[in-house]
Amino acid sequence: MRDIHEVLDRRAVTPLFQPLVEISTGRVLGYEALSRGPAGSPWERPDDLFAAARVAGRESELDWICRARAYEGALAAGYDPELTLFVNMEPAAAGTPCPPDLLPLIECARHRLRVVTEVTERALAGDPSGLLLAVAASRAADWGVALDDVGADPMSLALMPFVHPDVVKLDMGMLRAPGDPHTARVVAAVAAYAEASGAIVLAEGIETEEHLAIARTMGATVGQGWHFGRPAALPDGPSAGATLPFIPPPTADDRTPYTIVGARRPLTRATKAQLMPISRHLEALAFDEGEPSVLLACFQDARHFTPATARRFGRLAGNSPLVAALGTGLTEEPAPGVRGACLDDEDALRGEWNVIVVGPHRAAALVARDLGDTGAESERRFDFALTHDRALVIEAARSLLGRLAPLRSLDAAFEELVDVLGVHAGEGARG
Template identity: 60%
Template sequence: MHRGARGGRQGGAGPKASETGDLSQFWSFRAEPKDMDGTTLIKSIDDVIDARAVTTVFQPIVRLDSWRRHRPEVVGYEALTRGPAGTPWEAPLELFGAAGRAGRLAELDWVCRAAAYRAAIDAGLPLGLTLFVNAEPAALGVPCPPDLAPAILDAQLRLRVVVEMTERAIADDPAALLTAAEACRGSGWGVALDDVGAEPASLAVMPFVHPDVVKVDRHLTQQPEGAYAARVVNAIVAYAERTGAAILAEGVETREHVAAALGMGATLGQGWLFGRPGPLPEDVAERSATLPVPFVAPPAGTGTRTPYEIVAGRRPTAEATKRMLMPLSRYLEEKALDAAEPPILLGCFQEARFLTPPTARRYATVARTAALVCALGTEIPSAPVPGVRGAAIAGDDPLRGEWNVVVVGPHFAGALVARDLADDGPDDDRRFTYALTYDRDLVLEAARALLHWIVPT
């Protein structure tokens, strides 16, 4: 879907009002002032948000193995937001852009989700069908406005929901993304990663979001040839094979697109070939076709354990000096330079002084192409190097005694975890106990632990 449409709220190329009929009947304007005929006046983005003046349209999601039938089997719908017709905020790009500039993006996100839930419930969407709803992870950490709480609670009780997130969220606020995914699963809902393949970085993000549904970007569905498409498909299929996640192809508009989607392993499809965004069908309450994938069990939480504690608890450790460990560290950092399959690089330096100028230059180089680069240590600023996300830790933090380098890509994963033995003397002769692992699951567990230390900016 169109990346500028805030995770698919525009629904790709999105229909005009004339293509979906008059949608004004679905709006609920509750703000003052009103004009003489009682209609709410919408003169600013604040009026839109105050009046909850958004509408929801729905696009069907179908099983691809049923597409040849007269009526393809619909397993769910994606909820897409529109602003008030005839206003500058009708299109999602303008709507969310204006809300961001006004500092009300989180509130608008709650408004859109509540509107989608209420519309689905009012139409009688059964539990047998799944509702896909876009969400900003940061907004999920903001309290729900009281007037929207009933719709949110009703949705938890009466709907089967998959919450869609985009890969850009892990760079914007990785802690919020992980927390949001955990919160969704705590509500019994699923998680989808949207626009996968639109940017190479999305491939490295998949295991951190741990989505139940991987939504392949429309451009890959419509242009499946080439080396880049092959890399994306291989990474998606590998993830789905490991986890049991479903693959959903977006932007399906022709029979050729269906063939391409099936060829990349997709079992679900969405696009104009199956239906354009609009109101839910009148007989939706009578339909039932459960999404053909159980929600993926999330990885076990890491609690407050550090990367060293996680890895050393399951792998043998050895003792070495810093001089001996530096080549191992640099090897992992060099693996993070893969521009074709950009990884995530997380480094824990103990103290800011150990982020030396040569190391800082290496991290800056990695950051030009990597999905995310982070550096943690005492007195490390929020942006220690261009493109690098920094996080300061306290002097008594358990991480203060650890030197960690963790790299996670679509296919490669490696981690060096080391604990300082507190020697005196020259820096290069300092001794560490360490472990080195390329076990993907173990590396991911260590990486998730480090991400929880990163404080949102």
């Protein structure tokens, strides 16, 4: 083929499939679809294929092609509906309409296949809200979600509870460096999440018996790699040895952090001057380079996001997967690298001062409600609560994430994705 445009125009992508195996029994639970460009061409390798499509401005289209071709291959092979099909998705493509010629395959897959959408941690830092949008769309189709390559970038661990994946895929580098302190931190964070949520831990890159033994010590119950099978065409009529379970998705909550935490923790009254040291302490936790953390803060009004605060948050953003500031009058990027959200005057958050930190191994939230004093700024009083309960902190943080628009309108993009997938209220084929 002459160029990448011809490859894409002809949809010249071939899917290969690698088995996912239950380590304790050897039963096949599903397959991951892996895409290849035309054999013998400069675009045969997936990284070269996507790099060329990115330069051509057609990366999102390629992503749709790869997914559609994977669904087509599984359907043609008579894929057992109890088998799970893992398919990668670039979150950058989440809000891009599906090419019309591929829509029939996407619709057929929704009704006939049990799919897990894999998202990679490299997308977390680039557009966390966009990633959560893609995750929400997959769950709207009653499909599962996997977080891929966990451990390659420590920043992903802080956002893992917000993605709330059904499957956590340990990067193959973990198996090659089991004694590394970074590996130990990643494994501990993943194990804590899996224990709390019921998620499956899957180890990638298992090539030897030694790798398999290490994977077991890391809590993996599902394995993938050459030890179990290399990427290849699907056998005819692949059947499931067992069904990989999905976990319940997080419950949507339109309450504010103060109402969430205040309903379950005792409230205390204090002045702004008395609360400032607590607020600064939580910010300092987020600045720990050894544990990159999410920092979400509500400032009530843009005047409280002072130039000094903007500089401080900008520095924090350089070491965090997500730093966000919400308040009336704030812009979409009130400081370099900081995600902003402008609150309406009638928004309940307008009366709250919240500072929430979520890291791989720590979580803390200060939630406070303004009592409406009109005196000196430092003497303004708030009812507040402080919690380090991880589950409660994450619940409070999740209530803010939906207010952070991704790189395009959250509501518009989600509705578009739902329409593309053909999902309607009460429909779905999950499980």
